[in-house]
Each structure stands twice: as C-alpha cells, then as structure tokens.
Amino acid sequence: MDLVVDNLAVARGGLTVLEGVSFSVEPGQALILRGPNGVGKTTLLRTLAGLQPAVAGSISAPPESLTYAAHADGLKAVLTVEENLQFWAAIHGVGGVTDAMAQMNLTDLRARRAANLSAGQKRRLGLARLLVTGRAIWVLDEPTVSLDTASVALFAGVVRAHLGAGGMVLIATHIDLGLTEAAVLDLGPFKAKAPVATGGGFDEAFT
Numbered sequence: 001m002d003l004v005v006d007n008l009a010v011a012r013g014g015l016t017v018l019e020g021v022s023f024s025v026e027p028g029q030a031l032i033l034r035g036p037n038g039v040g041k042t043t044l045l046r047t048l049a050g051l052q053p054a055v056a057g058s059i060s061a062p063p064e065s066l067t068y069a070a071h072a073d074g075l076k077a078v079l080t081v082e083e084n085l086q087f088w089a090a091i092h093g094v095g096g097v098t099d100a101m102a103q104m105n106l107t108d109l110r111a112r113r114a115a116n117l118s119a120g121q122k123r124r125l126g127l128a129r130l131l132v133t134g135r136a137i138w139v140l141d142e143p144t145v146s147l148d149t150a151s152v153a154l155f156a157g158v159v160r161a162h163l164g165a166g167g168m169v170l171i172a173t174h175i176d177l178g179l180t181e182a183a184v185l186d187l188g189p190f191k192a193k194a195p196v197a198t199g200g201g202f203d204e205a206f207t
C-alpha cells in the first residue's frame with residue numbers, strides 16, 4: 001500500500017499555508033520534506049497524522065496506518081525508559097521493547113525515569129517509541145533535534161532498517177541525515193499564494 005497525497009491544502013490558525021501538495025511514497029521509500037521556517041512542514045505532518053482536517057485534497061493512508069513523532073516526545077515523566085516503551089507497546093498490541101531499547105542505545109538507561117533523561121536521551125526514547133508501534137508509515141518532525149552526531153547516525157540506521165522491512169518514512173528536517181537514497185520534496189513552491197481564511201481557526205499551540 002502506497003501513501004498517496006493528492007492536491008492537498010493545509011491550514012494553521014485558520015489560514016491556508018500550503019496548497020496543491022501532491023506526492024507518493026512506496027514501501028521501502030523515504031521522503032524528506034524541506035522548506036524554510038514557517039512554510040508549513042509541521043502543519044502538513046499534523047494533517048497527515050489526522051490531528052487536523054485537510055482544507056482540500058486527499059490522503060490515501062488512514063491515520064491508524066502511521067505513527068507521528070512531533071517536536072514533543074510524548075513521554076511519561078514518572079515512568080522509566082522501559083516502562084514508557086511498554087506503555088506504548090501495550091497500546092499498539094505489539095512487543096519488541098527490548099529490541100527497541102537496544103536499537104536506540106537505551107539498554108543501560110532502561111531503569112531511569114524519563115524525567116531524569118538528558119534532552120538527547122529523551123529524544124532517543126521518543127524515537128524508540130516508533131519501533132513499538134508496529135506501524136508501517138513513520139511521520140517525523142525534526143527527529144534529530146538534540147541528537148549528537150553518533151545518535152543521528154544511529155537513528156539513520158534505524159530508519160534504513162525500517163525501510164528495508166518495507167516501511168515508509170516522511171521526515172521534515174533542516175539537517176542532513178545522510179539518507180542519500182531518500183527523495184526530497186521542497187515545499188516552497190506549494191506556499192499558498194495569498195493567505196486564504198478557512199474559517200474555524202483554532203489554537204492548537206500546545207497540542
């Protein structure tokens with residue numbers, strides 16, 4: 001099953017920010033979304049994840065087929081690294097917690113509460129969560145923020161393994177992950193010409 005996005009328009013705060021966005025991603029493919037600050041990368045990813053409705057156009061994959069890693073890591077502060085992953089694994093009905101910790105270099109930190117992790121360690125845990133969702137499509141918003149060089153390379157390896165297993169990955173990022181095989185889509189050309197009020201604006205700053 002491909003992810004096909006056709007003629008999509010997305011809005012933030014009641015204004016259309018991108019329009020006419022079309023692309024497709026096949027199993028085993030990664031697509032990197034680029035564009036200047038504020039162009040609408042996060043807004044597009046939130047729309048794909050089903051957190052907000054599209055203004056126009058269509059998305060072939062239902063939100064249940066993908067997992068979204070936003071700027072916030074969505075961690076439970078009082079749970080340990082291992083308990084956080086067990087929590088998410090239970091929700092998705094899959095296992096693989098031990099393997100996910102190993103892949104993101106978290107095994108030695110398994111008993112530490114999320115609240116006591118460094119920023120980069122929190123980010124590694126947030127990304128390990130992807131591995132225990134069992135979802136084919138990963139939608140990632142600036143996944144490498146706070147990661148050191150070694151962790152970026154580690155994560156690139158995890159993404160490659162997911163692609164090798166037939167997964168799909170969409171990544172909004174300003175940095176080079178070293179995924180030379182990935183396709184790149186510049187969202188600049190899809191910037192809405194004149195802001196179009198969609199009505200029904202809402203403040204989702206903390207979501």
Ligand SMILES: Nc1ncnc2c1ncn2[C@@H]1O[C@H](COP(=O)(O)OP(=O)(O)OP(=O)(O)O)[C@@H](O)[C@H]1O
Pocket residue numbers: 012013014017035036037038039040041042043044202203204205
């Ligand atoms: N709650 C809101 N109300 C009104 N406008 C908003 C709101 N949230 C974001 N915006 C605006 O919507 C536009 C798109 O924002 P978005 O976060 O999608 O951009 P981005 O491409 O992800 O940027 P960055 O590279 O800085 O992360 C920006 O101009 C932003 O200022």
